[in-house]
Amino acid sequence: MEAFKQHTGKVVPYDMPNVDTDQIIPARFLKKIDRVGFGELLFNDVRYNADGSPKEDFVLNQEKYAGGSVLVSGPQFGIGSSREHAPWAIQQYGFKVVIAPSFGDIFRSNCFQNGLLPVQLSERDVQTLIARAQELSDYQVTVDLETQEVHDSVGFSAKFEVDSFRRDCLLRGLDDIGLTLEKISAIDAFEKAHA
């Protein structure tokens, strides 16, 4: 996994509550057996018309937000299905960070597994970011995992909480399996005791 320390990028505001993982990537696209090619399918059913042409009013199709790398959305982002294809799609589109007032538990955990940082801010802060992204052109924020802070260049600054273990893994780019295999003797002992 790639390490994550700090990221500065353009905000894409998707002002929508309850964005479930079926919306992030519909089930019919989960039949692929590799990990690539999900970026163009992100938000497929709200992003494209039935004939495959882009829906002009959808945020990812607006020129203003092209090249965005910080997705900001409403509460309960990523609820529903456990599909890890959801963070894969978000990440492969080019996002490095997702900011929302709350996240589905499994989605959040899947993000950390892939080096995509889920940042939980207050509803008010999220609305501020969304409003600024809509009003200003090329609105950027910096997300710093070391200081656990999001800020912009026009006075916004907010701290965020993150599980210290997950933070450490992201900062160092460590994957879980390697860490666990260091505990192999504890696993052996557990199995022996419970055989």
Place this chain on the structure above:
Amino acid sequence: MAPKTMFEKMWDSHVVSDEPGKPSLLYVDLHLVHEITSAQAFDGLRMNHRTVRRPDKTVVVADHNVPTKDRDKPLEDEIAKTQLDALAQNTSEFGLNYFDMFSEKQGIVHVIGPEQGWTRPGMIIVCGDSHTSTHGAMGAMAFGIGTSEVEHVLATQCIWQAKPKTMEIRVEGTLAPGVTAKDVALGIVGKIGTSGGIGHAIEYTGSVFRDMSMEGRMTVCNLSIEAGARSGMVAPDEKTYEYLKGREQCPTGADWDAAVEEWKKLPTDEGAKFDTLLEIPASDIVPFVTWGTNPGQVAPITGRVPKPEDYENSQDQFAVEKALKYMGLQGGERIQDIMIDTIFVGSCTNSRIEDLRAAAAVVKGKQKAPSVRALIVPGSWLVKQQAEKEGLDKIFLDAGMEWRDAGCSMCLAMNPDRLAPGERSASTSNRNFEGRQGPGGRTHLVSPAMAAAAAIAGHFVDIRDWS
């Protein structure tokens, strides 16, 4: 010793490693695997020259994208075929228990686990599927994981978990006739919303769950994730032991007796504290129908579709407006006036024998409405065989309904069973998200009896008035 909740007992007995500032490393007793969330995990193992640590604790089944008819013909969906072939190849390469779509033990992963006795009290059970919470009905701690975690469990038989908070949901009283486990679950999600359980492990307590059948408990635990909770559980009791005794994977003889003695220690101790308590009287539970695009948007069958202005908060108003637009509904419509095109009885929520019996009891001797399409999809081959032994298949077929083979089917439309854009279903499944049953499809979640009655009437009806 301080009194403990059932959740805490299970957690504590599965800790392999616990260090300050870190999540706990927990041992996994059973890892269930299906085709949709595993291919990339097996690839990861191969790439790193790793093996599956405990093939004996790993059970694999094809359920999500398998067709539910004409299985003897070649698969039309090439991508689905590739995925199923990859699963067969992976299970053979890594030496795992595998039930393909021709196996008599095939079925939806959350149906076959309990049915074959793989799922037992006190276990930690994971699967790359959010409805893994179903297995909590056996008195197990069961939760969904992502594909990276699937790879991790395959390689290590363990999982890192930060301890969630605990929530007790207590429903006391007696359910009225016609009110089912599905209605209890929809009532709970309707009350606390899709985020009410985020960060929590639920234990369902009170006379309603004690009186409920094991299959009813599975339905309730299944929908825990729709309230945001990764796991939900019910304390094991005599019903649990009776359900499990004699199932293929369960211990026998003295081993069975010893196991039951251990299981009896699991229930929450008197005086143990939960972080959150929610009490709902059984009299608040009525037949529910979802009207919107998340499972928290429910109304009683006697109610009306809400209007945006019924809500104070502007974000709620927006969510309602958006849902109504997608669903093609007007605020203020009577639920019972909503006409439906399709019913689906199936999914890991409601495809077990009791669900099929409940639907058949409503259908018996009647005909579906001519314009309605009705799909009855048993949860497993064993359920299908049992239903046919009881003649339920004939009741459905005589009513003009389709009797299919086991799989996830129209719950998430990964196989050919799906709604057309704008098509409206009464579905016994678990999610009414936009596009869940097919792009543009409109889903109303209900109990099996309510779906069956809607198929005959052509619109929603109050099952309590059904004759």
